[in-house]
Amino acid sequence: MSKWIPLEELKPGMFVSSFDLSWFRHPFVSSRLGVIRDQRLIDELQRLGVRHVQIDPALGSKVGGTAGGASQSPPDAFEHTTEGFGPPPRFDSPQLRSEAPAAAPGLPPVPPPTDPARTARFARKLFDHAMRSTRKLTRGVVGGEQLDVDELKALVGHLIASVHTNEDVLHNLLQLKAFDDYTYTHSVNLAALGVLLGEAMQLDRKALEIVGLAGILHDVGKCLVPKELIAKPDKLTQEEFEVVKQHSRLGHDHLKAQKGVDPLVLRATLEHHERMDGSGYPRGLTGGAIHPHSYLVSIVDVYDAITSERVYSGRVSGHTAIRALFNMRDKAFPRDMVDMFIKRMGVFPANSVVQLRNGCYAVVSRQIEGSPLHPEVIVICDANRVPVPRRRVNTRRLCEEMGRKEFEIERNVEPEEMTCPFLTQGGA
Known part of the structure; x- marks a missing residue:
């Protein structure tokens, strides 16, 4: 049976099925981390602010699996709602991707991302x-x-x-x-x-x-x-x-x-x-x-x-x-x-229109790995919706590394309020 333990009791070899951090505050694809291979991942969880992890002793080693004081339910600060459904179905392990894809007639090879x-x-x-x-x-x-x-x-x-x-x-x-x-x-x-x-x-x-x-x-x-x-x-x-x-x-x-x-x-x-x-x-x-x-x-x-x-x-x-x-x-x-x-x-997928804290409107251009709340955007107009010269802004670098909070995304903008100009003929 899975149980919750303080992060301090987590040891390599244990199987982590969840942890008490919202999905958009960590860089992992899923909160289901599987078997902890070494201390480095535990240190990373501590750095991120994780306080409790849910372990499954049946899937990991016995090391630390019966640590005292483990709670059978998640901490109050963390919402967990998988009861009654059992574990989600899992895909088989990935195979080598050596097989070349078939080529559609009349299409050139895929160009590099640099062009x-x-x-x-x-x-x-x-x-x-x-x-x-x-x-x-x-x-x-x-x-x-x-x-x-x-x-x-x-x-x-x-x-x-x-x-x-x-x-x-x-x-x-x-x-x-x-x-x-x-x-x-x-x-x-x-x-x-x-x-x-x-x-x-x-x-x-x-x-x-x-x-x-x-x-x-x-x-x-x-x-x-x-x-x-x-x-x-x-x-x-x-x-x-x-x-x-x-x-x-x-x-x-x-x-x-x-x-x-x-x-x-x-x-x-x-x-x-x-x-x-x-x-x-x-x-x-x-x-x-x-x-x-x-x-x-x-x-x-x-x-x-x-x-x-x-x-x-x-x-x-x-x-x-x-x-x-x-x-x-x-x-x-x-x-x-x-x-x-x-x-x-991403929390704000590509082509989403957003308004920044400084009032400017922007279009999300691409995601930045590990930072779903801080994508790259293209500023398109000022707070009064007057078009401005388009410029790309890396909100992660400005907001997280340089403290420029005016470039934080303040809100999402729905299509009926403003349509993405890149989704109109000739808009891009």
């Missing part, structure tokens, strides 16, 4: 290629044609190559979703976001390919649901919603009849609306009965859906979407996986 202009051009080409592929996919589903899995694998291969070589390609690609039909961009976004999260979880190339394909294919069942329901601008009746809910099973059954679709892609297609607490559909699965790939696709599905303009709903900022996912931890999704996604995207 922003080439990066932007490549992202545009990759986006256009992805749009052609997803439109072809939709036509094929409706027309009963055989799925070209190899073509989609080649597309996913470029997403994987991008996350390994030049992640800015994917962030550029995600910006372009404002310029096309949500029906098509949503699938491409899920593939890109899924690969980003999968990479953070150290998945091997095969698993990344599965996640990418599942992102592209997860909603094919919507092509088999009456179009007027999918495009309906008003709230669906309960009867209509029950029909739309059939899309996950319809998509699964359609893909099952195709050649070369991995069983885990099929499973993610079927389960991407299942939720950890049993509130999802089509089968109302709970906890570990849902495959980790399905959870991963579900998390990025929710994020992209609520940050996109849809026929029946306006979009919210990336920051608001992150807060929504944070509140779904241990309810809809496993805590560790959500935390990892938030770490990857």
Whole structure:
């Protein structure tokens, strides 16, 4: 049974499943640290201000595992809400990523991150290629044609190559979703976001390919649901919603009849609306009965859906979407996986509009590792919304190292108040 002990009693060899520090105040991907290998990590926890850790004696050594005074519940200062759900499902250990990704025809190699202009051009080409592929996919589903899995694998291969070589390609690609039909961009976004999260979880190339394909294919069942329901601008009746809910099973059954679709892609297609607490559909699965790939696709599905303009709903900022996912931890999704996604995207994701303490408005340009509250931003206008010459600001360096608190992010700005200029044609 897991128990809480003071940090002073933590010894190498113990298994740490959590600690009493908010996720955005430490640089680790997850609070589940696993087996403590040496004293250096303990010293780092002390430096960060950790006071208590939760250990699992069954997973670590017996050294110090029965220390006196250990509490069976977390300290009052730390909220822990995993009761009743058990440990989240875990992916297998990563494999060597030696296999080269397949190349999509007509696309050049991924450019280096040192060339922003080439990066932007490549992202545009990759986006256009992805749009052609997803439109072809939709036509094929409706027309009963055989799925070209190899073509989609080649597309996913470029997403994987991008996350390994030049992640800015994917962030550029995600910006372009404002310029096309949500029906098509949503699938491409899920593939890109899924690969980003999968990479953070150290998945091997095969698993990344599965996640990418599942992102592209997860909603094919919507092509088999009456179009007027999918495009309906008003709230669906309960009867209509029950029909739309059939899309996950319809998509699964359609893909099952195709050649070369991995069983885990099929499973993610079927389960991407299942939720950890049993509130999802089509089968109302709970906890570990849902495959980790399905959870991963579900998390990025929710994020992209609520940050996109849809026929029946306006979009919210990336920051608001992150807060929504944070509140779904241990309810809809496993805590560790959500935390990892938030770490990857940042508390203020790229292209979020924020207002600084000095009143200026800025757009988040990139995350700074280990500092989710202090990203790099581009200042775009003053407190009166008068445009100013754009300049990049490393808020971590200014705020944390130089004490320039006027460059702290004061608040998030929602799209209805100010739209990111980089998400408009010609804005960048």
